[in-house]
Each structure stands twice: as C-alpha cells, then as structure tokens.
C-alpha cells in the first residue's frame with residue numbers, strides 16, 4: 001500500500017530564539033484525521049515546533065507544507081485566513097477572554113468568520129453541549145474550573161470546523177480526572193469530525209490517547225520516529 005499523503009509536513013526546520021536553537025532540523029508529518037502526540041523534555045522545542053506548524057511563527061530554515069501550500073513562505077494575509085478557517089489552537093491555560101461568558105467565548109471565532117451573533121451563539125451552544133459545559137455557558141472564565149475552561153477552549157477551537165487542532169499542553173494545568181475528561185472529549189470529537197490533532201504533552205498518559213507519538217530531543221526528531 002502506498003504511504004498516505006500527509007496533511008501537514010515539516011521538513012528540516014530550524015528556529016532560533018536569540019542564541020537558543022529551539023529547532024535543529026526537525027521533520028514531522030501529520031496525516032488527515034490523525035492524532036499525533038509530540039513529547040519531549042522541557043525546552044526540547046515542542047512549542048516552537050507547534051508554532052511553526054500552525055503558521056504562528058516562521059522557521060529560519062526548512063519547509064512547512066499544508067496540503068499544496070508552503071506555510072513558511074505564504075504571505076501574511078493568506079496565512080491569517082488559513083489560521084482562521086483551517087486551524088484551531090488550544091493552549092495550557094485556555095486563553096479565554098475573561099470579560100466574555102463561556103458561550104460568547106465559544107461564539108467569537110464564528111462571529112469573526114462572519115456569522116451573526118444569534119446564529120454564532122446557537123452553534124457555540126451546541127459545541128459547549130458536546131464538551132459537557134453547556135450548563136456553564138453564562139459563566140465567565142473566572143467562575144469555571146480549570147477542566148471546564150479547557151473544555152470551553154476546545155469548543156471554541158472546534159466550532160469553526162478546523163482541519164487541524166493544535167493543542168499545546170491542553171491538560172498541563174489539570175488534575176488527572178479533569179485531564180481525562182478533556183482528552184476523552186477532544187479525541188471523541190476529533191474522531192467524529194475527522195479533525196487532525198497535533199498534541200503537545202509531557203504526560204505519557206495523555207500521549208497514550210494519540211494514534212502515534214514522536215519525541216523531540218534538543219530540537220530534532222529521531223529518523224525512525226519521523227517515518228513511524
């Protein structure tokens with residue numbers, strides 16, 4: 001059988017922050033519908049890799065290909081459009097807007113994409129429901145538990161129907177029960193919608209939810225792990 005074509009592929013990425021070489025020739029592929037865990041020690045370059053793959057940061061060298069497009073050289077307007085339409089991101093501390101209710105937080109990307117407020121709120125409500133936090137829709141982030149906030153963040157990331165969700169330590173601030181609930185909801189929804197997930201974690205129990213795991217060491221991935 002021929003090898004599946006990757007949805008997103010990084011080749012030989014290098015990226016320095018000042019004098020720190022965060023990535024030193026990292027290559028990785030994400031396939032359509034795949035949940036890929038990127039693990040590695042603190043400082044090994046995981047977040048930098050995610051930022052390059054999501055088109056948030058441009059690598060110093062190497063390529064990032066998404067479908068037919070080269071993200072590393074794409075003009076900023078098209079890159080922002082892709083980030084809005086095709087990518088969703090979730091970080092360790094949710095990054096919900098504190099002044100907005102959970103419902104309005106989840107509705108915001110839909111409104112930015114052109115939906116009217118009422119329609120966006122209705123669709124956002126359905127996404128909160130999927131993640132088991134519809135009852136918390138009127139609460140502000142400060143009134144949510146860590147796990148609830150992360151589930152709202154996931155609802156917000158998935159509401160626009162992205163092809164890829166980038167999750168950077170989405171359970172890093174949670175206890176094991178909340179972590180399990182967040183990961184179960186994420187995996188279930190990704191499977192149902194065919195969304196690919198790039199999951200960064202230092203937790204082996206979280207990585208076990210993925211289809212495949214690659215490990216970054218000092219800014220590179222071992223060749224055997226690249227083609228696994």
Ligand SMILES: Nc1ncnc2c1ncn2[C@@H]1O[C@H](COP(=O)(O)OP(=O)(O)OP(=O)(O)O)[C@@H](O)[C@H]1O
Pocket residue numbers: 017018020021022040041042043044045046047048049202
């Ligand atoms: N904005 C920045 N300015 C300076 N150095 C940075 C910056 N971002 C990252 N670094 C450095 O680059 C290296 C890789 O960082 P990165 O955050 O990608 O690693 P990580 O594996 O995600 O780490 P952690 O698990 O601790 O979040 C580290 O040495 C870090 O200190």
